[in-house]
Structures are given as C-alpha cells and as structure tokens.
Amino acid sequence: MTGRLARAGRAAVVLLLASACQSASTPAKVFDVPAGTVTWAASADRFGEAAADRGYRLVVHTSVGGRDPRIRLSNAFGDRPVTFGSVYAGLQKEGAELVRGSNRRLTFGRARSVTVPAGETVLSDPLPGRLPAESNLVVSIHTSDAAGPATGHWMAMQTSYATRGDHTVEESAANWTQTSGSWFYLDAVSVRAGAGTGAVVALGDSVTDGWQSTRDRNRRWPDHLARRLQRADTSVKGVANEGIAGNKVLADGAGHSALNRLDRDVLSQPGLRTVFLFEGVNDIKAHTGVTADDLIEGYREIVDRVHAAGKCVAAATVGPFKGWSEWDPDAEAVRRDVNDFIRTSGEFDTVTDFDRILRSPSDPERIHSAFDGGDHLHPNDKGMQAMADAVDLRSLDCADPLP
Incomplete structure (x- = not known):
C-alpha cells in the first residue's frame, strides 16, 4: 500500500488508537469548530x-x-x-x-x-x-x-x-x-465570508512568526501569501499564522510542540482547508539527538491527523542555516535527509521548496545574502516575499486529501 492509500490506512490507525486511548483515560479535548473563515490568528x-x-x-x-x-x-x-x-x-x-x-x-x-x-x-x-x-x-x-x-x-x-x-x-x-x-x-478572529471560502493555516516557527521582517508592516511570509490570495482566482482567502519563535515539531519548549498544539491552534480554526507545515529547523539545530527518521515520523503523524480531519497538508522544505551558531555538518546532514523526504516521499498533498528559493547558488548550505535577515537563518523582507511568491496558490485550494 503506497501513496494516498497508505496515508488513508495510517489515518484510520490514528483514529482507532485515539479511540482506544480515550476509552481508557480522560477523553481528548474536542473543539466545536464554528461556521465562518479565520481571518487572523496567533498561537x-x-x-x-x-x-x-x-x-x-x-x-x-x-x-x-x-x-x-x-x-x-x-x-x-x-x-x-x-x-x-x-x-x-x-x-x-x-x-x-x-x-x-x-x-x-x-x-x-x-x-x-x-x-x-x-x-x-x-x-x-x-x-x-x-x-x-x-x-x-x-x-x-x-x-x-x-x-x-x-x-x-x-x-x-x-x-x-x-x-x-x-x-x-x-x-x-x-x-x-x-x-x-x-x-x-x-x-x-473569524468572519462570515462568501459561501465556500476557505483558509490556510501556517504551522511553523520563528520564520513563520516573522522574525527579521519589518515590524508593523505585515511582511511575514504568510502576510505576503494572504495578499496574493486576496487577488487570486481561488476560494482559499483566509490565512492564519500559527508560528511560534523557537517552536519544534517534536518537543515542547517555546510553546507546545507542533504535535501537541495541532488541534488547538490549527484544526480548531473555522474554514480550514489546508495546513501549511513549515517547521523542523529547531529540532535539527538543537542537537538533542533528533534524527531525520524521528522528524519524518513527526511529519507523518501531523499528516495523518490532518487528513483524518478531512483537510490537506502542504509542506515546505527546511531552509539553509549555515553561519548560525548551532549549524554543523551533522545538523546539515539531517536537514538534507529531511528535505529529500519532503520533496520525494509523496506524503504531502503539495510541496513548496523553500530551501531551493532561499539558498545561495554558490553555497547551498547557506541562505542567499540578498535574503539573509542578518543571522544566517531568518529571511529579511525580500526573502519573506520570495517564499510567499513560490507557493502555488491553486495547490492550497484542496477539497479532498484522500481518495
């Protein structure tokens, strides 16, 4: 069983396990998602x-x-x-x-x-x-x-x-x-938009949160994406930014992990059509022993849970960060393997290659100088714009992630 059928099977397993756990312990929190479309959010x-x-x-x-x-x-x-x-x-x-x-x-x-x-x-x-x-x-x-x-x-x-x-x-x-x-x-914040109007929720870390973009100018990459969507021929118009600086996929620390906050921050948002997953660099650079396989399993759990909720998952490759104090060849090897999985596995409904957009042509392990916000990890306004421009807007207008 491969591709979408494999994901459908894993999603069923996720639901069965959740049901079994709830019968033996305190029930998981269930959000009553209201009608409407999210127009703004923050984790x-x-x-x-x-x-x-x-x-x-x-x-x-x-x-x-x-x-x-x-x-x-x-x-x-x-x-x-x-x-x-x-x-x-x-x-x-x-x-x-x-x-x-x-x-x-x-x-x-x-x-x-x-x-x-x-x-x-x-x-x-x-x-x-x-x-x-x-x-x-x-x-x-x-x-x-x-x-x-x-x-x-x-x-x-x-x-x-x-x-x-x-x-x-x-x-x-x-x-x-x-x-x-x-x-x-x-x-x-949510609104009653036109019939069938959907939203994308960006699940990420400080790059999604907007660090190194210009304060008070709404130049985070999800802001640029929102402006593109307002002018595009698509039913996806809402954008919610659920980035937290320092956040990880697997471990709590700077906020609950992506796995632990997925329901509250993402799946509870009205009008959700697609989850845009762009996270992992903090797991990699922390040098806590997280392997590419560990991070891949975290991604797979997110995909399964989002698909089980009937939503789509867009993913982006992890950007370069050579020159940041925590970079080393071992971390770079994990990033490379993780990005290979994101690009080639077929696990996601769509992929945007932020790594390719941001990296220097002379040193692909390093962010392009024109996009570097100054710390060799976070993009500046120009880099944020380039990221948003790379997203295929039609791919976010996803009605059914499973066959």
Missing part, C-alpha cells in the same frame, strides 16, 4: 504573570474580509479563571487611535462580560457589520482580576497598546500610552 503560549486591572488594545491585520466578525479569547495556559469585563473592537486610525464610530462592544452569549475557565477558550457573539480584508482590526480588552500565568503571543512583530483601568470604550489614544510588542489573550 497561544504561557506568557509571564498576569496583572489585574489592565487594559490591552491589540492591533491585528486581517486577511479575508467578511461580515459579522467574531473573536476568540484564550486562557489556555492559565491556572485559574480570568474575567474580561469589557471587550470592544474597532478599526485603527493611527497608533492607539481608532476610526471614529468604529469601536463597538463585543458580547459573549449576549453578556457584556465573560469568564474564561483555566485551559479554555471562548468565542464572542458575531458583531454585526462588515470587516474589510487587509485591515487593521483593534480589539480592546480589560480584565480586573487577572492573576497567575497569562496566555498570549510574545513575538507579535506588531505594536499594540496597554493601560491601567478600563478605557476600552474610548476611541482616543489619550489613555493608551504604553506600548507592547505582544498580543494578550486574543488568539483568533
């Missing part, structure tokens, strides 16, 4: 100690436009409930200032406040009206009782704002004088 992680009576004005950039936006608040890493007394959403004018008349209260089960239990997420009610594509949405939240571990996304590559007290209703920037490079508690 949740444990993020320091929460502070009471704080307001956060969080700036996020949409991909697909649509009606009746909803936000998702996460307390995934909290050890106690957190109550959000007021939550508003509007459009950014400049800095922390909002477009006049755009700031409106969000409700949760028609209530003006919501308490999110430890380890849980909550989805807002739809906010009537249209949210434009490629716009800066500003979500303002206030919590009076937050304590213990906070949940958020550390490396936003986007300036947001903070304050003391509840100033969520205000469209003025007067009381939002503190700045932050992180997102707190907010981990997804």
Whole structure:
C-alpha cells in the first residue's frame, strides 16, 4: 500500500488508537469548530504573570474580509479563571487611535462580560457589520482580576497598546500610552465570508512568526501569501499564522510542540482547508539527538491527523542555516535527509521548496545574502516575499486529501 492509500490506512490507525486511548483515560479535548473563515490568528503560549486591572488594545491585520466578525479569547495556559469585563473592537486610525464610530462592544452569549475557565477558550457573539480584508482590526480588552500565568503571543512583530483601568470604550489614544510588542489573550478572529471560502493555516516557527521582517508592516511570509490570495482566482482567502519563535515539531519548549498544539491552534480554526507545515529547523539545530527518521515520523503523524480531519497538508522544505551558531555538518546532514523526504516521499498533498528559493547558488548550505535577515537563518523582507511568491496558490485550494 503506497501513496494516498497508505496515508488513508495510517489515518484510520490514528483514529482507532485515539479511540482506544480515550476509552481508557480522560477523553481528548474536542473543539466545536464554528461556521465562518479565520481571518487572523496567533498561537497561544504561557506568557509571564498576569496583572489585574489592565487594559490591552491589540492591533491585528486581517486577511479575508467578511461580515459579522467574531473573536476568540484564550486562557489556555492559565491556572485559574480570568474575567474580561469589557471587550470592544474597532478599526485603527493611527497608533492607539481608532476610526471614529468604529469601536463597538463585543458580547459573549449576549453578556457584556465573560469568564474564561483555566485551559479554555471562548468565542464572542458575531458583531454585526462588515470587516474589510487587509485591515487593521483593534480589539480592546480589560480584565480586573487577572492573576497567575497569562496566555498570549510574545513575538507579535506588531505594536499594540496597554493601560491601567478600563478605557476600552474610548476611541482616543489619550489613555493608551504604553506600548507592547505582544498580543494578550486574543488568539483568533473569524468572519462570515462568501459561501465556500476557505483558509490556510501556517504551522511553523520563528520564520513563520516573522522574525527579521519589518515590524508593523505585515511582511511575514504568510502576510505576503494572504495578499496574493486576496487577488487570486481561488476560494482559499483566509490565512492564519500559527508560528511560534523557537517552536519544534517534536518537543515542547517555546510553546507546545507542533504535535501537541495541532488541534488547538490549527484544526480548531473555522474554514480550514489546508495546513501549511513549515517547521523542523529547531529540532535539527538543537542537537538533542533528533534524527531525520524521528522528524519524518513527526511529519507523518501531523499528516495523518490532518487528513483524518478531512483537510490537506502542504509542506515546505527546511531552509539553509549555515553561519548560525548551532549549524554543523551533522545538523546539515539531517536537514538534507529531511528535505529529500519532503520533496520525494509523496506524503504531502503539495510541496513548496523553500530551501531551493532561499539558498545561495554558490553555497547551498547557506541562505542567499540578498535574503539573509542578518543571522544566517531568518529571511529579511525580500526573502519573506520570495517564499510567499513560490507557493502555488491553486495547490492550497484542496477539497479532498484522500481518495
């Protein structure tokens, strides 16, 4: 049994094993995926100690436009409930200032406040009206009782704002004088887009998270991909960036591993059509004894679980990083073997060769100088654009990954 039939068989085994495990222990968490299409997302992680009576004005950039936006608040890493007394959403004018008349209260089960239990997420009610594509949405939240571990996304590559007290209703920037490079508690935004509109979720590490791209300019490679999709003849329009700096496929550390966060960060997103898997360099360069076979088995598990959910998997080869402090010939050998598997195995529904796009023609183990963000691993804006341009957009519009 080979190719898609082999993957179908493995997917069935994954489901059987999951069923057996659930019957003998605590059931796995199941997400009730809502209708709509994700237009923005960021992976949740444990993020320091929460502070009471704080307001956060969080700036996020949409991909697909649509009606009746909803936000998702996460307390995934909290050890106690957190109550959000007021939550508003509007459009950014400049800095922390909002477009006049755009700031409106969000409700949760028609209530003006919501308490999110430890380890849980909550989805807002739809906010009537249209949210434009490629716009800066500003979500303002206030919590009076937050304590213990906070949940958020550390490396936003986007300036947001903070304050003391509840100033969520205000469209003025007067009381939002503190700045932050992180997102707190907010981990997804979705809209009701046109019928059949789908989304791609990028599952990755710091390259996907956007490190070395220009802050506040939305120049991460998934941002460039989103702009291409908005103008393309395809039903896939939404893009969710689920990159975490330092993240690994196999081991927890900088966030839960890709394997451990796949359900929460990826498969729970509304409108998901295709998972774009671009991760592995941190497993390789960490020198923890991870082999190519180990990483390949991790990829296979992700493929099986995504296919079992009826979605497609796009994969990208691991980029060059010679010159980075953790590079050595042994790590390079693992990267080469992993990339051979990605290119030739037929395990994925589609493959984009980021390694070929990024590498230097004179030294293929090294990132091209024109694309190097300065540390020999992370691409600059030009490299991010080249990556997004290399993706075959038609391949993301995948209806059925299995025969």
